[in-house]
Amino acid sequence: MNQICLDCAMPMHGRQDKKFCSDQCRNTYNNRQNSDANNHIRNLNNILRRNRRILHLLSPGGKTNTVHRKKLEEKGFHFGYHTHTLTTRKGDTYKFCYDLGYLPVHDNFIMVVREKTQPQQEKTPPEFLST
Ligand SMILES: [Zn+2]
Numbered sequence: 287m288n289q290i291c292l293d294c295a296m297p298m299h300g301r302q303d304k305k306f307c308s309d310q311c312r313n314t315y316n317n318r319q320n321s322d323a324n325n326h327i328r329n330l331n332n333i334l335r336r337n338r339r340i341l342h343l344l345s346p347g348g349k350t351n352t353v354h355r356k357k358l359e360e361k362g363f364h365f366g367y368h369t370h371t372l373t374t375r376k377g378d379t380y381k382f383c384y385d386l387g388y389l390p391v392h393d394n395f396i397m398v399v400r401e402k403t404q405p406q407q408e409k410t411p412p413e414f415l416s417t
Contacts, residue, residue, distance in 0.1 A: 341386035345398040
């Protein structure tokens with residue numbers, strides 16, 4: 287049985303392990319794979335940005351605000367997507383989309399918060415100080 291080219295699907299003769307009939311088909315195929323990966327990343331970024339925008343809408347002026355979960359869902363919030371999490375000493379885990387985050391509090395209510403904007407002081411361990 288002849289192999290077919292992964293890109294143009296033309297039957298190929300010769301070596302059975304060949305995937306493409308030509309360099310051109312290999313390039314076209316690989317470029318498309320890369321752009322699929324880029325699309326995927328772009329879609330994820332869009333979801334994260336939309337989430338952030340929704341959190342922004344629900345916390346006017348960056349103030350902490352408690353809203354019903356439905357408010358976020360209505361606006362198209364994706365609960366599965368966030369950039370990072372932060373667990374407090376109390377053991378609450380906030381989920382953040384960039385600088386804005388949220389914490390489920392009680393009965394389907396969600397507290398929307400802004401992450402403290404002070405950049406975290408990088409502590410230089412003494413052994414890394416030049417002598
Ligand atoms: Zn081909």
